[in-house]
Amino acid sequence: MTHEHDHEQSTEERYGQATWDARYSESDRIWSGKPNQRLVEQIGGLAPGTAIDIGAGEGADSVWLASNGWKVTALDVSPVALAKTRAHAAEAGVEVTTVQHDLISTSALPGTFDLVSAHFWHPPLDRFADFRDVLGAAVNPGGTLLVVAHHPADHGPHRPDPHGHAAFLFTPEKVTALFDDSWQVVTCEAQERPTNRPDGPPVLTDTVVRLRRNT
Numbered sequence: 326m327t328h329e330h331d332h333e334q335s336t337e338e339r340y341g342q343a344t345w346d347a348r349y350s351e352s353d354r355i356w357s358g359k360p361n362q363r364l365v366e367q368i369g370g371l372a373p374g375t376a377i378d379i380g381a382g383e384g385a386d387s388v389w390l391a392s393n394g395w396k397v398t399a400l401d402v403s404p405v406a407l408a409k410t411r412a413h414a415a416e417a418g419v420e421v422t423t424v425q426h427d428l429i430s431t432s433a434l435p436g437t438f439d440l441v442s443a444h445f446w447h448p449p450l451d452r453f454a455d456f457r458d459v460l461g462a463a464v465n466p467g468g469t470l471l472v473v474a475h476h477p478a479d480h481g482p483h484r485p486d487p488h489g490h491a492a493f494l495f496t497p498e499k500v501t502a503l504f505d506d507s508w509q510v511v512t513c514e515a516q517e518r519p520t521n522r523p524d525g526p527p528v529l530t531d532t533v534v535r536l537r538r539n540t
């Protein structure tokens with residue numbers, strides 16, 4: 326007998342445009358519309374410059390950054406998501422440039438930036454070093470790389486897999502281990518966050534990594 330969960334998703338199914346376009350077409354808004362808490366906490370105090378929002382989705386983070394003076398590029402594989410980002414930016418009266426880009430098939434980001442911000446981007450396991458070789462490579466000297474993701478503590482024998490992709494969760498230390506001393510580790514923490522998801526655990530743990538590239 327075949328169960329849905331027995332089916333291992335291929336990279337194309339997990340990271341392909343068709344998957345994400347379909348997901349973003351299902352409803353008006355699949356995320357909260359609010360900027361991610363860690364973005365606000367980590368970046369709120371920085372002087373604005375250029376920024377790229379990796380896997381921007383519906384653009385709440387991009388809009389928050391633009392509203393705080395950043396010149397923002399929102400990158401996603403899904404044109405459906407990017408149309409929502411543009412609508413969200415127009416509603417907020419800010420400018421956000423959108424770029425359709427497949428992080429799996431294309432190696433370099435479109436430019437370099439003072440901030441490269443990736444929230445809940447869980448790459449294929451064999452592409453983990455992209456955090457350094459692709460995202461880190463796009464950070465200007467003196468700039469910031471912010472990686473926020475679901476921590477493996479969210480999944481264990483005592484808890485169901487709340488994100489549906491337990492194998493792809495990672496610790497902050499796994500990210501910082503990629504970087505040499507041309508980077509300063511500003512934050513490398515597992516941070517808990519209460520949730521009000523009716524079907525999930527009351528608390529989730531975020532992997533939070535903030536690195537500053539030396540000048």
Ligand SMILES: C[S@@+](CC[C@H](N)C(=O)[O-])C[C@H]1O[C@@H](n2cnc3c(N)ncnc32)[C@H](O)[C@@H]1O
Pocket residue numbers: 339340341345356361379380381382383400401402403406426427428429430443444445446
């Ligand atoms: C879990 S969502 C996170 C959305 C947003 N950053 C947030 O925090 O709400 C992951 C995002 O990555 C995008 N994505 C998935 N595969 C991708 C790929 N191959 N290239 C670029 N973006 C991709 C999806 O379209 C989706 O918007």
